[in-house]
Amino acid sequence: DIQMTQSPSSLSASVGDRVTITCRASQGISNNLAWFQQKPGKAPKSLIFAASNLQSGVSSRFRGSGSGTYFTLTISSLQPEDFATYYCQQYNSYPYTFGQGTKLEIK
């Protein structure tokens, strides 16, 4: 199985900050990577697919990049609604696997 490792596990930041979350795959997955945002008590929301493509309706503050084994999610100019938990997921091969999550908190 492909292991997905996110860092950091948690992150404190202020409104207006720029933050970057990284996700590493244990083997190459091309660009078959998605990012999700989850708020407490809610279903995950898809932000990015194919490593760098923004889902329809998602703010351009979110930017994904990477290929192979190393990926990043950057949020520019944090807004109050961005404080949530973020997950990466590989869909290169079954079983699909998720990173352990990064909790983004308000400083």
Place this chain on the structure above:
Amino acid sequence: QVQLVESGGGVVQPGRSLRLSCAASGFTFSTYGMHWVRQAPGKGLEWVAVISYDGSNKYYADSVKGRFSISRDNSKNTLYLQMNSLRAEDTAVYYCAKIDIVLTLYRVGMGVWGQGTTVTASS
């Protein structure tokens, strides 16, 4: 608009069975594969199972293989997860999710999720 609504969750004793449903609307259900993903309390996301658009191909996580069965009824626009021999560690919110691209199961994401249904396996 695309909508997925899960149901069937509840409290069940370990060793018993439960069947979850996911009612789909707003798209041609019979042309899209579907996933189940779960989240234990306070934990991360875990992929559970996937089924192809016509039900001919299925994959499972090792943690549920042999105990859970994914199926679908395209005439009813409904996805199912039959869960047998439930364990305490199966306690989670279960989400169904739609594959993004028609007629394929491979190397494609899951952009639309339901709101989830909660399963608690406890005596």
